[in-house]
Amino acid sequence: MNTYEIVAMIALVLSVFLLLRVISLQSQLNEIKSDLEWLKNRPGNAGVSTSYRAKSVSSTSEVHPPHSPPMIDQATFEERILFLTHDNKKIQAIKEVREARGWGLKEAKDYVDHLENEYKQKNL
Structure with missing residues (x-):
């Protein structure tokens, strides 16, 4: 291998590395955009459409295991989860x-499904 081939290989490896980094940053940017959209659409913000308003789960005893830690703001948490499912990001909601x-995984998926089904039933 001569010097030009070595330089070309290094440039190729560096290009692939930079491409992977750009893809990673784009993914992070999309998550930030999603979070900003959720914050913008939260009820209670001035000038925000309230067409998407999350409802509290009234009977969550069958969904919550007895050892679950208490949530500081359950309504906001449920709004966030419903926003993600509404935005076709159910996997992110489960995560x-x-x-x-x-x-x-099963408990989280059941909880998200329960929230989503209850929201759909209340808003028919």
Whole structure:
């Protein structure tokens, strides 16, 4: 291998590395945009449309395991989860429930499904 081939290989590897970094940053930017959209659409903000308003879950005893930690602001948490499901980001919603509650995958998915179904039933 001569010097030009080595330089070309290094440039190629560097280009692939930079492409992967750009993709990662784009993903982070999309998550930030989603969070900003959620904050902008929260009820109670001036000039914000209230067409998407989350409802509290009235009977969550069948969904919550007995060892779940208490949530500081349950309504805001549920709004966030419903916003993500409404925005076709159900996997992200399940992930956030798992992180916030310390639940397993099945419990978190059941909780998100329960919130989504109850919201749909109340807004028919």
